[in-house]
Each structure stands twice: as C-alpha cells, then as structure tokens.
Amino acid sequence: MNVVIASSEVFPFSKTGGLADVAGALPKALAQNGLNISVFSPLYKTVDRSSLTIVSNVEVDFNHTKTSINLYETQQNNCTFYFIENQNYYNRDYLYGIGAQDYEDNALRFGFFSKAVLDSLKTLNIIPDILHTNDWQSALINVYLKVFYKNIFTKTKTVFTIHNLGYQGIFDKNYMNNLELPWELFTIDGLEYYDKINFLKGGIVFADAVTTVSKTYALEIQTPEFGFGLDGLLKKFSYKLSGIVNGIDVDVWDPKSDKFIDYNFNNPKDKIKNKNALQKLLGLPIKEVPVFGVVSRLAAQKGMDIFSSSVKELLESNTNVQFIILGSGEKDIEDQLSQLASQYKDKISLNLKFDEPLAHKIYASSDFFVMPSKYEPCGLGQMIAYRYGTLPIVRATGGLKDTVKNYSNRSKNPTGFVFEKYDSKELTKTIKKAIELFNKKDELLKIAQYVMSLDYSWKNQAKEYIKLYKKIYGYR
Structure with missing residues (x-):
C-alpha cells in the first residue's frame, strides 16, 4: 500500500509540539508493517539540510502565479521525507509565528504547501492509495484534491487527522481568491465559517475518513464544550469519524539507552x-x-x-x-x-x-x-x-x-x-x-x-491506521 503523509512539522526536522512527534514516529511504524511511506513537510529555515538532496524541480500553480520550487529528499527509517522549499514563505526563524502572534500570511503559506504537495506528487509520478493529512495546515490538500486533481488521483482516498480542534486556520474570506478556490465552496456545507474561511472545516468535509487522537476526544469534540463551533459538523460526519490513540517512539524515549539522561536504567x-x-x-x-x-x-x-x-x-x-x-x-x-x-x-x-x-x-x-x-x-x-x-x-x-x-x-x-x-x-x-x-x-x-x-509504542497504534486505510480504500 502506497501512503503519503503531509504534516506542517515532523520530528526530528522541525517541531513545536506533539504533531511533529506523531509525523516522525507513525511513518516509521507503518513502514515496519510493509507499507510504502512518503512524508511531505515545508523546508523551514530551521531544518538541517546536511542530509537533504534536491530530487526535483516542481512548478506550483498558486495565487494566480506559477512558482518553480526545489523539492528536497532524505531517507530515514525506510521512509522517504520530502521538503518543499519556498524562501518567501518558509525561510523564517519560527514555524507559525513569533510568540503568540501568528504570521499574517499563514493562509498563503499553508495554502501553498497544500498545493505544492499535490504538484510534487504529480511531478514525481507518485499516485498514493492513501493521502493522510494533519491539522489545518495541510487540510486544503483534501479540498484541492477533490476540486483540481481528481482526474489524476482517481483512486486516492484521504484520511484527515485532527490533533487539536482548538486550532482551525480561520482566515478572511477574500483569501478564497488567493487560494484559487471556487466561490461555490464558500457555503455552510463547505469552507464558510461565520463569513470566514475555515481550513480545518474544509479538511473534515472533503476527507474520506476523519480521525482524532483518542476515543474519548472523538466523543468530546461532538459536544458544544469541546467542539469549538464545529460540534454540529462533526456530529453530521460522525459516520466517518474515529479515535485512534497516539503512540510514542520507544527508540527515542528509552531509559535503557537515552543519550540525554545522566544514568541509563531498567529499574x-x-x-x-x-x-x-x-x-x-x-x-x-x-x-x-x-x-x-x-x-x-x-x-x-x-x-x-x-x-x-x-x-x-x-x-x-x-x-x-x-x-x-x-x-x-x-x-x-x-x-x-x-x-x-x-x-x-x-x-x-x-x-x-x-x-x-x-x-x-x-x-x-x-x-x-x-x-x-x-x-x-x-x-x-x-x-x-x-x-x-x-x-x-x-x-x-x-x-x-x-x-x-x-x-x-x-x-x-x-x-x-x-x-x-x-x-x-x-x-x-x-x-x-x-x-x-x-x-x-x-x-x-x-x-x-x-x-x-x-506498551504505548506505535507498533499497535499503526495497525489501527492500517485497518482504517484498508477499509476506506477497499482492501480485503
């Protein structure tokens, strides 16, 4: 099975929180189960380029402009990691913003990332069985796939994982033009959210399956207390919503071999x-x-x-x-x-x-x-x-x-x-x-x-994802 994972951060290359840990460890566990895994992420200023090589030049059609970018590659844990370069968007000291202040152009930064992932797949001639996106930063991949790329990725199914519903990527509706999204999608059944664009909502609506990172949280987000305004939408799509608890990378977190602690121990x-x-x-x-x-x-x-x-x-x-x-x-x-x-x-x-x-x-x-x-x-x-x-x-x-x-x-x-x-x-x-x-x-x-x-390793949790992948793709 050919699986592509898109994430705005991935350990050990970039990290602000748990998303990076998941995007770094889950691919390794999936590969150990025999899946062919590729991971896409932005090439931030902070990413160590010493192990990266340019694998292709990709033309990205975004914001009514054709932009030629370098696509970098490295191999790790039997997975291929691809990094999308854009000096204007990603050559900054921080991933999302300075302190509590987000970058003003985050809609464009991650809209570009979403479009670039699909254009990179097209250029590399990678046709995924499953395209697994994560949080609002890669949510528009699900939308672009169904709107502009459905004739290329005809059999590709999408899984969208919500790591934290509190962060939704909500922007002024005028970005619809910059993002080249048809205005007929700006409805209550599409991307519209209180007269603004909601990236995460688009990810949910256009995905074939939606997961979140625990069974209890999957239930909680369907309530007003934890739904952050999307509880009604999530109830509507509860038939495609499930909870799969995250795992941890037991090679990184191992008291017997941890290089950062003063004394390794087993007791x-x-x-x-x-x-x-x-x-x-x-x-x-x-x-x-x-x-x-x-x-x-x-x-x-x-x-x-x-x-x-x-x-x-x-x-x-x-x-x-x-x-x-x-x-x-x-x-x-x-x-x-x-x-x-x-x-x-x-x-x-x-x-x-x-x-x-x-x-x-x-x-x-x-x-x-x-x-x-x-x-x-x-x-x-x-x-x-x-x-x-x-x-x-x-x-x-x-x-x-x-x-x-x-x-x-x-x-x-x-x-x-x-x-x-x-x-x-x-x-x-x-x-x-x-x-x-x-x-x-x-x-x-x-x-x-x-x-x-x-045992909270990814070994068991990866099998839950594989079951879901096979279910939506139609494998037996």
Missing part, C-alpha cells in the same frame, strides 16, 4: 541517581523529596492556570516537595510561575524555554508528572512518563482519560492519579495523594515497575 529504583544529578544541575537541594515534573506549553488549555494556583497553595503550607517545570506560553501564567520560582528557589526550578535534553532528564528524574489539562486530545507526556517509571497526575479528559488508571486502595493495576473537576483545589488534593504514595516506597516502586512494562 525505577535506580532513578534516584538521575534525580540527584538533575537537582544539582538546576540548583535545587539534593534531598529525597517527591519531585513533580512538568514539560508543557504554559497555557490554560494545558491546565497551567490551576497548576500555578495549586503550587502556590502547596508551598504556602510548607509542603516538602520540588517542582521542575519546562516550557513557555501565556505571559500571565509565565509571570505567576516566575514569581513563585523567585520566592521558593529551593522548591521550584522554572525553565521558560524548549529544551529537548532537559525534557528527557525531567521524565527520567521525576517521581510524578503533572498534566492537569482543561482538554487534551491525546497527550504524549503520560505515555513517555510511563517509560521512565514516572506516574502521571492528570485530569479525566481526552486521551488522558483513556490511558491513565487512577490509583486508589481498591484499584487493580493503577498507573497514576486522575481527578475530574477542573479546579486547583482538586489538583492540590490529588498531588497530596501522590505525596502519600511517595512515602510508601515499596508500593510506589511496584506501580512504577508496572507502568514501565506498558
């Missing part, structure tokens, strides 16, 4: 060496206290507003803990945490940046990993934490609800701590329960050993 009782090394690195007191790790975008969606309130409450009551936080995001949350970090230097290490090596160290060193998300389509952090014998503390939403089993005196094979109500006091109570478990060393060790044995 959680040996984590103490990593904990002490990280405490020393970050200037925290080296002592045996429960360490709570956070690797997250510091945003309300991720629960960081209730987290900062909970941390304040715990530290004001002189709780004997340490928090190690990595990430950046909304200024008010950054400011709240910065104030706490300056006040409690011996209990908080706040690192307002993206740092891949430090992320690995936090997973390997923490006793607990905090993910109190308001909503969470899937979440990879809890699965990565398991690999390192670190117990997640999560709110019961989306993929977190699907993958974490709450600890209690009655639960069999618990894997972490789950709370229901989105409230800082509920989070504080849950953290206190984790501290109680920390003081029961043998029980904590037993649970940590169990979660390290869990």
Whole structure:
C-alpha cells in the first residue's frame, strides 16, 4: 500500500509540539508493517539540510502565479521525507509565528504547501492509495484534491487527522481568491465559517475518513464544550469519524539507552541517581523529596492556570516537595510561575524555554508528572512518563482519560492519579495523594515497575491506521 503523509512539522526536522512527534514516529511504524511511506513537510529555515538532496524541480500553480520550487529528499527509517522549499514563505526563524502572534500570511503559506504537495506528487509520478493529512495546515490538500486533481488521483482516498480542534486556520474570506478556490465552496456545507474561511472545516468535509487522537476526544469534540463551533459538523460526519490513540517512539524515549539522561536504567529504583544529578544541575537541594515534573506549553488549555494556583497553595503550607517545570506560553501564567520560582528557589526550578535534553532528564528524574489539562486530545507526556517509571497526575479528559488508571486502595493495576473537576483545589488534593504514595516506597516502586512494562509504542497504534486505510480504500 502506497501512503503519503503531509504534516506542517515532523520530528526530528522541525517541531513545536506533539504533531511533529506523531509525523516522525507513525511513518516509521507503518513502514515496519510493509507499507510504502512518503512524508511531505515545508523546508523551514530551521531544518538541517546536511542530509537533504534536491530530487526535483516542481512548478506550483498558486495565487494566480506559477512558482518553480526545489523539492528536497532524505531517507530515514525506510521512509522517504520530502521538503518543499519556498524562501518567501518558509525561510523564517519560527514555524507559525513569533510568540503568540501568528504570521499574517499563514493562509498563503499553508495554502501553498497544500498545493505544492499535490504538484510534487504529480511531478514525481507518485499516485498514493492513501493521502493522510494533519491539522489545518495541510487540510486544503483534501479540498484541492477533490476540486483540481481528481482526474489524476482517481483512486486516492484521504484520511484527515485532527490533533487539536482548538486550532482551525480561520482566515478572511477574500483569501478564497488567493487560494484559487471556487466561490461555490464558500457555503455552510463547505469552507464558510461565520463569513470566514475555515481550513480545518474544509479538511473534515472533503476527507474520506476523519480521525482524532483518542476515543474519548472523538466523543468530546461532538459536544458544544469541546467542539469549538464545529460540534454540529462533526456530529453530521460522525459516520466517518474515529479515535485512534497516539503512540510514542520507544527508540527515542528509552531509559535503557537515552543519550540525554545522566544514568541509563531498567529499574525505577535506580532513578534516584538521575534525580540527584538533575537537582544539582538546576540548583535545587539534593534531598529525597517527591519531585513533580512538568514539560508543557504554559497555557490554560494545558491546565497551567490551576497548576500555578495549586503550587502556590502547596508551598504556602510548607509542603516538602520540588517542582521542575519546562516550557513557555501565556505571559500571565509565565509571570505567576516566575514569581513563585523567585520566592521558593529551593522548591521550584522554572525553565521558560524548549529544551529537548532537559525534557528527557525531567521524565527520567521525576517521581510524578503533572498534566492537569482543561482538554487534551491525546497527550504524549503520560505515555513517555510511563517509560521512565514516572506516574502521571492528570485530569479525566481526552486521551488522558483513556490511558491513565487512577490509583486508589481498591484499584487493580493503577498507573497514576486522575481527578475530574477542573479546579486547583482538586489538583492540590490529588498531588497530596501522590505525596502519600511517595512515602510508601515499596508500593510506589511496584506501580512504577508496572507502568514501565506498558506498551504505548506505535507498533499497535499503526495497525489501527492500517485497518482504517484498508477499509476506506477497499482492501480485503
């Protein structure tokens, strides 16, 4: 089966979040199952070109202009990765914008990407059985395919994956002309959304199958609370909507071989060496206290507003803990945490940046990993934490609800701590329960050993995608 995946970011070439991890790991798992896999992504300024070669020159007809671009290629994990060059659109310091401010021309940047993927396939004479697009940035591929390329890709079926419905790619309707989209598509049944263009809506409407990244999230997005204005549309298309939980790349996240951690280990009782090394690195007191790790975008969606309130409450009551936080995001949350970090230097290490090596160290060193998300389509952090014998503390939403089993005196094979109500006091109570478990060393060790044995690799999840591919293409 010939599968083409399009993603606006792909690890290890470009990354702002979980989409890149999925777009890097899923192709490898699909290839290991015998599929022929190609991946397309923009050639950003930040992509390391040392392993790339120019494979073709492609003429892209976009915005009423013919643009000649170089198409770059590299091979990795039995997959072919293609990168679309456009100096005007992608030769920038950031992928989508500066800080919280998106680039003003993102409609054109990713409209061009969508058109260029299809023109590249035509030039290379690649006719995919499945074209798998991801999030709003590649959603117009589904539209362009059905409108302009249906006579070329006559048998190609499309799968569209929603990684986070909160980001939809909504732009002024006048972009219809720049994107060369027929105005008859600008209807409530097409791309129109409150008199604007909605890229993600187009991806849903024109796809043959729509997936999202957990079973619970597939249900949640059909409700007004989590539907972000598209719950009615998703109910209408529920017959082609399904949830497939993400996996993680177990070669990248492996405590036995992880090159970023100080001491490799196979037993959680040996984590103490990593904990002490990280405490020393970050200037925290080296002592045996429960360490709570956070690797997250510091945003309300991720629960960081209730987290900062909970941390304040715990530290004001002189709780004997340490928090190690990595990430950046909304200024008010950054400011709240910065104030706490300056006040409690011996209990908080706040690192307002993206740092891949430090992320690995936090997973390997923490006793607990905090993910109190308001909503969470899937979440990879809890699965990565398991690999390192670190117990997640999560709110019961989306993929977190699907993958974490709450600890209690009655639960069999618990894997972490789950709370229901989105409230800082509920989070504080849950953290206190984790501290109680920390003081029961043998029980904590037993649970940590169990979660390290869990398999959340792409090996199983890739098979779910293959089933879906075969179903919509008509394979038996």
